[in-house]
Amino acid sequence: MDVLSSFLGSKKQKFIYTSETSCLLATVTKEKKSTLSLSDLEELANNPLKENAYLDAPILKKITKSKNAICMVAPLSRFIYKAKLEAKTKSKGIQGLIPLLKERFNADLKTNQIAAIDAYTGIEIKDSANTVLPDHVCFIGTQKQEIKMIQNEFMDCQCIPKKLLLTTLTTAKGIMDYTKLVKITQPVLFIDFSVNQSLVFVLCNNHIEAAYPPVHGLKSLISLTRKACSLPDDVSTYKYLLQSMTEDTQVMETITQRMCADIKSYIDFFEVQTSLPIEFLFINGLSPQLAWLTQCIGKVLEIKPLQIDFNTWLQTHKVNTQGNEKMTQISQPSWIGMLSAVFNYFR
Amino acid sequence: MNLQLLKSYLSPKPRPWEIDFRDKSIVINSQLSSIKIYVLAAMGILTVILIGVSFFTELDHKRQATRFNEIKTFLDKNTTLHQQMMRHNKDFVDTRNRVRTLLNAYALPIDLSEFLLELCKSKPHEIRFNTIAANCQSDPNTKVVDVAHKSFNIQIYGIVKGDIAILESYKTQLLQLKAIDAFKNNCKCFYNLEKNTVDQQADETRFQINLQYSA
Numbered sequence: 001m002d003v004l005s006s007f008l009g010s011k012k013q014k015f016i017y018t019s020e021t022s023c024l025l026a027t028v029t030k031e032k033k034s035t036l037s038l039s040d041l042e043e044l045a046n047n048p049l050k051e052n053a054y055l056d057a058p059i060l061k062k063i064t065k066s067k068n069a070i071c072m073v074a075p076l077s078r079f080i081y082k083a084k085l086e087a088k089t090k091s092k093g094i095q096g097l098i099p100l101l102k103e104r105f106n107a108d109l110k111t112n113q114i115a116a117i118d119a120y121t122g123i124e125i126k127d128s129a130n131t132v133l134p135d136h137v138c139f140i141g142t143q144k145q146e147i148k149m150i151q152n153e154f155m156d157c158q159c160i161p162k163k164l165l166l167t168t169l170t171t172a173k174g175i176m177d178y179t180k181l182v183k184i185t186q187p188v189l190f191i192d193f194s195v196n197q198s199l200v201f202v203l204c205n206n207h208i209e210a211a212y213p214p215v216h217g218l219k220s221l222i223s224l225t226r227k228a229c230s231l232p233d234d235v236s237t238y239k240y241l242l243q244s245m246t247e248d249t250q251v252m253e254t255i256t257q258r259m260c261a262d263i264k265s266y267i268d269f270f271e272v273q274t275s276l277p278i279e280f281l282f283i284n285g286l287s288p289q290l291a292w293l294t295q296c297i298g299k300v301l302e303i304k305p306l307q308i309d310f311n312t313w314l315q316t317h318k319v320n321t322q323g324n325e326k327m328t329q330i331s332q333p334s335w336i337g338m339l340s341a342v343f344n345y346f347r
Numbered sequence: 348m349n350l351q352l353l354k355s356y357l358s359p360k361p362r363p364w365e366i367d368f369r370d371k372s373i374v375i376n377s378q379l380s381s382i383k384i385y386v387l388a389a390m391g392i393l394t395v396i397l398i399g400v401s402f403f404t405e406l407d408h409k410r411q412a413t414r415f416n417e418i419k420t421f422l423d424k425n426t427t428l429h430q431q432m433m434r435h436n437k438d439f440v441d442t443r444n445r446v447r448t449l450l451n452a453y454a455l456p457i458d459l460s461e462f463l464l465e466l467c468k469s470k471p472h473e474i475r476f477n478t479i480a481a482n483c484q485s486d487p488n489t490k491v492v493d494v495a496h497k498s499f500n501i502q503i504y505g506i507v508k509g510d511i512a513i514l515e516s517y518k519t520q521l522l523q524l525k526a527i528d529a530f531k532n533n534c535k536c537f538y539n540l541e542k543n544t545v546d547q548q549a550d551e552t553r554f555q556i557n558l559q560y561s562a
Contacts, residue, residue, distance in 0.1 A: 073368075115366040122363030140366055147368050155377055164369040173364035344362055 013345060014040075014069040016159070017338040019167050020048035020076070020195050020218070021287035023059045024338045030346055035318045038342075041329050045287060048195045048218055049234055054150045064157040071161040072170050072341055073150050074285060076196050077112075077143035080168060081105045082119055082136065082211035090133045094125060101139060114141030120207040122173065138208050140169055167337050168192045168199060171284045174340025175306070176206045178313055179280075186279035188306055189267065193285040193293070195219055200263060202270055202278065210270055215262040224255040242289040252296045260300040267301065280306040288332050308333060317343045456483075456499060456560065462526035466503075469520055473513055476505040501558040506551045514538050514554055521558065535559045 011030040017023070025042040044059050054073070055063075063069070083104065089096040097116055101107045107114060116125040119136035147164070154161055172190055179188060185205055192199040197214035218238075226237040228251050245252055267278050281303040283294045298305045310331050314321055317339075321327045330339070459481055470476070480502045507514055518536045538556045 113368055115368075117364070117366065122365075123361055124366060142368065148370055148373070151370055151373055155373060160374060160377055161369055163365075163367045165365060166368065169364055169366060176364070344365060347362075 013162075013342075014066050015072075015338055015341055015345075016063055016066065016069050017072040017167065017170075017341070018046065018055060018059070019074045019285045019287075019334070019337075020046060021285065021290065022046050022334055023055065023062075024335060025062065026338060026342070028342050028346065031320065033318075035320045036342065036346055037320045038327065038330075041327070043329060043332075043334075049222075049238055054153050060153070060157045063154070063159045066159045068162040069159060070163045070165070070341055070345060071154060071159070072165045072167045072337055073147070074167040074194065075142040075146040075150060076194060077146050078166055078168055078192075078194070078199070079105075079107070079139075079141055079214075080192075080199055080201055080208070080211050081107070081139040082201070082208055083139070084136055085133055090135075093133065094127045094131055097133075097137065097139075105139065107139065107141065111144060112141045113144045113147055114139050116140075122207075136207075138211065140166060142166065165341060168284065170341045170344075171337035172201075172203060172208070173344065174336040175282055176203055177340060177343065178308060178336070179203070179306075180206050181313060181316055182309070184280065184306075187270070187274075187276050188280040188282055189263070189278045189301075189303060191215075191263070191281070191283045191297070193217065193283050193290075198259070198285075200266055204276065209274070209276075210266075212266040212269075216259040220259070221255050224258075225251060228254055242287070246292045249296075252292065253300065256293070256296050256300060260297055263297070264301060267303075278303055280304055282306045282333065284333075284337065287334065291333070294333070308336060310335070313339070317346075456530060457526050462501075462524065465524045465526050466521075469517075469524065471513060471517060473508045473510075474505055474517060475508070476503055478502075478504040480504075498559075498561050500560075503556040503558070505554055505556075507554055508549070508551050511540065511552050511554070514556070518556065521556070527558070527560075530560045 013028050015024075015026045015028060017025075023042075023044045023046050025040060025044070026038050027040040029037045029039065031037050042062065044056075044062065046056050046059060050056070054075075081101075081104075083100060085100075089100055094116070098109060101109070101114065117123060117138050117140060118125060118134040119138045120134065125131060125133065125137065151161065151164060154164075171192075175188060175190060179185075187202045187204040187209060190201050190203050192201075195218045197217045199211075199214050201211040202209045219234075222234050222237045222241065225231065225241055225245075226234065229237070229240065229248075231237040231240055271277055281294065281298045281301065282305070283297065286293055294305045311321070314330070329335070463479065466476075466479070481499065483499045518538060521536050522531060536556065536558050538554050540552055540554055
């Protein structure tokens with residue numbers, strides 16, 4: 001049945017968006033007049049501190065037997081590098097990218113699964129005789145072992161992915177789509193918050209303008225909070241970050257100080273290099289309980305958090321919002337990646 | 348259309364900012380294993396259906412064979428009796444026909460013995476009877492002979508010597524017989540001379556007198 005529906009081009013598609021802190025589920029149906037109807041919307045919390053597993057047991061139970069689902073995942077080892085290609089490298093073709101990856105980014109193809117995309121168009125660069133390399137290339141990848149482990153985790157609960165996408169790129173695409181829609185031409189600082197590290201890059205005019213080395217992640221914040229508040233362990237500290245941090249602005253600023261300093265240096269460097277001031281901030285991978293982090297970092301860096309008008313965005317993509325009580329859930333930034341994947345799939 | 352063009356037409360269009368990180372070999376293995384499961388399940392179901400069909404066919408065949416044997420035994424057992432019964436039936440039918448004939452004879456509306464006696468007394472010496480037959484026409488299916496509603500016919504075959512005009516007067520005489528007195532009004536008497544039956548040397552003529560009564 002799944003094979004048949006995929007052959008006939010089914011108009012119903014399940015989407016699973018997973019990050020270290022949450023899991024979002026949605027089933028999207030393309031109705032008459034090309035309207036999209038979202039159903040089975042769910043938001044589940046994922047514990048980022050567990051070891052040897054990517055998803056919590058209740059999430060795995062929920063996604064069991066979701067065959068042909070489009071899955072978005074956030075492996076800890078994910079990365080995005082950007083490089084401007086010299087004429088010499090371009091002349092070597094795609095083979096010339098391999099030493100570049102190794103020398104400049106210390107990324108090995110044996111242990112990592114890496115894809116190269118045009119930083120301006122987002123089209124994947126494939127190894128063929130006619131391939132002409134663009135001037136700016138982004139390398140998106142993750143450790144082979146980790147992505148395989150995540151895929152096996154999905155497969156073990158009979159959730160066979162139709163596609164396995166990275167949340168980083170899906171959300172970045174969503175931000176680019178939205179800024180294009182509302183005609184924001186100023187650069188947006190995109191931070192992909194993760195457990196071990198946070199990726200930092202700048203999106204501008206529908207492309208990746210710059211990518212910087214990773215900054216601190218959740219574990220670092222937990223460690224700093226634990227010290228600052230004298231909490232007994234990481235688990236209780238994480239709970240504290242989720243529940244009580246909004247009231248403790250002093251600790252908030254202390255723990256993000258180092259992270260903000262690193263990011264600030266990138267912003268300064270970017271602004272000097274491009275003469276473009278960064279106007280907006282977006283942090284990906286935050287559960288609603290960690291949304292204070294965007295406000296805090298934005299305040300320190302003096303950058304406005306990017307406000308997403310979901311109604312406008314949904315209406316533009318003909319999403320039927322009538323008669324669905326759960327549609328109110330889609331007002332959190334965590335849904336951007338999910339919606340982006342939906343719109344990209346049904347475009 | 349060359350192969351490369353066809354391949355590019357069939358392959359999905361690349362979507363910007365979308366990289367599929369699936370390990371396709373795992374997915375294909377999983378799909379193959381699920382296809383294997385479906386195939387095995389289908390084969391299993393088919394086998395069960397076939398076993399079921401053959402089992403029920405065999406069961407039906409056994410039931411038919413048992414029934415056939417029962418019928419055969421019944422026939423073997425009853426053939427002799429049946430033949431015997433058929434013989435009895437034939438005897439019965441013969442006897443019934445004989446009884447019916449006799450009943451018909453006795454159930455004539457006239458007293459046949461009296462009629463014969465009167466016939467013999469009234470017979471002129473020129474006439475000689477060869478055969479006298481009397482029959483009664485009634486519905487063969489009626490079990491009880493209804494005398495009042497029966498028709499009868501008496502045929503007298505004989506030879507007349509000399510002038511055949513004597514038959515005419517004898518016919519009148521016959522209708523006067525006491526035995527048929529009750530039926531006189533509805534009774535007809537006529538005679539036929541049989542063709543080529545005149546014996547020229549002996550001056551004899553064969554005749555047939557019919558005495559008919561219609562109810």
